[in-house]
Amino acid sequence: MKNRYLALSSVLACSLALGGCGLIPGGSDTRTVSIWLMQNSVSDDWLKRFTETFEKEHPGIELDVTFQEWTGIGKKVTEALKSEDAPEVIEVGNTQVAGYAESGGLRDLTLESVRDLGNEDWLPGLAEPGSINGSQYGIPWYAANRVVIYNKELFAEAGITEPPKTRAEWLEISEKLDRPGQDGIYLSGQDWYTLAGFIWDEGGELAVESAGDWQGSLHSKAALRGMDFYQELQSHGSGPKDGDEETPPQAEVFAKGNVAQMIAVPSAATVIEKANPELKGKLGFFPVPGKTAAAPGSVFIGGSDLIVPENSKERAAAVEVVSALAGDEWQLDLARTMNYVPNKATLGLELEGQESTYAMAAGAAQGRATPNSPQWAEVEGDNPIKPYMTAVLQGREPATAARNASDRITAALRP
Incomplete structure (x- = not known):
């Protein structure tokens, strides 16, 4: 038009x-x-x-x-x-x-x-x-x-006066906020964009290029550390291990009023407030924390x-x-x-x-951004990162699951 x-x-x-x-x-x-x-x-x-x-x-x-x-x-x-x-x-x-x-x-x-x-x-x-x-x-x-959207009222009830500045603080308050009937953080098991940030913070990559060839690298030690942090953070809530942010829509889950935090773009707040007008004015925002207070964490x-x-x-x-x-x-x-x-x-x-x-x-x-390969869309089309994350969260050995996912990424990135 x-x-x-x-x-x-x-x-x-x-x-x-x-x-x-x-x-x-x-x-x-x-x-x-x-x-x-x-x-x-x-x-x-x-x-x-x-x-x-x-x-x-x-x-x-x-x-x-x-x-x-x-x-x-x-x-x-x-x-x-x-x-x-x-x-x-x-x-x-x-x-x-x-x-x-x-x-x-x-x-x-x-x-x-x-x-x-x-x-x-x-x-x-x-x-x-x-x-x-x-x-x-x-x-x-x-x-x-993405940023962290949080419920200011639930933070205040838990005695948390300011947002965390480091990953360690983030885990600490998420555990404190996680109580019967309330999620410390709602994080779906297949939120691979969020995982990517944790991998980058650890010095890892989703894929690396060498002499014009791209190879999946989820199995590197750095990338596995990123997945380990994701697993620990995800444990402080009831997010489904086998679903992404839209299954079910996480903003609608947050709108029920018993979720302290979620990771999303700020526009999700509009969806939350529309679903539950009582939350209007009670939402806060902070950057995804980094490993130290010197800078926020990496994000897609x-x-x-x-x-x-x-x-x-x-x-x-x-x-x-x-x-x-x-x-x-x-x-x-x-x-x-x-x-x-x-x-x-x-x-x-x-x-x-x-x-x-x-x-x-x-x-x-x-x-x-995601790896700068012309074929990256092929990876996202049948995304092997999602089932890898679910496998780890459900108890599969991380290194083996990561190697399988890396092999699928490598195959998808071949011209």
Whole structure:
């Protein structure tokens, strides 16, 4: 669906184009930049503000925004990259960039990222997936990651006055909060994104690359330590060992009022409060604790990058649009409007007044992405990490279960 100003009538036209092309007396030299954004990535009001401002500052460029659904987007983008009528700018998931770059259809934006966009300050979890063989094809746009959502009332009843800063403190309070009829923490057995953070904190990886070949590495000593911590934390609640966060939906479980903590993106709080309005104002947020108080723990960071197809017609104007979207002014505006994490850790410090977003931004500074293999989607399609976690939680010998899962990851990552 095309949205020209969305609710109003989307995006306006103007005068003077980039590169010195100005208005022709008696005529027009307007160029249209076609943009694909994902459904619900931005609000109508935010897009309206951005469009009006950008077109005023860049006379001669008209923005034409189309919203896409996530379902089926991979095939649609791949086909667009091969066509002669590709959009100028496309929003893609940060972990999807490697797959699109493999097709050879993306513009190399390394120069712009170094010269104009302050790439040295980008969140690694957004920047690294967009960098392929030293070239930057994806420009970080926004991020979201898991935090700990907690019930302030249950914390107060247990005499806990402030959130934990270390893993050891986290285990201690989770055990204290775990009592008959109440979960210290609700953690499903197959929450593999959360496990990934614990593995990274221990110095492990989900998979490693050597000479162009990817190998699963859940069986490494570091990765096994991460699973060991997960198992201990998960024991302080009644989360199902054979289910993920949606089986059953953990926000709905939390909404019953007898769960002290859960690990989720902050937007889950909206679901909780809708299901149980009595919890409104009783929810708090803190970053996933690290091994020491020096920094929060590692977390999987999801979000979006912006790409420019090599065969788009208005590539120079497209770079101007990407530069604006990824620049500090609009990054902060987007973060405050949509409760996203901006693409730079330094910008996250400016969100201190927003408790949930600030906690998320603090964690994002330690954010990581899944292995940067074009085949990683094959791993997630039939995810061997989930049954591995269940096997360990149900008593199977961890090293053996991990080796089997690693072998399946290796097979899935073969080109």
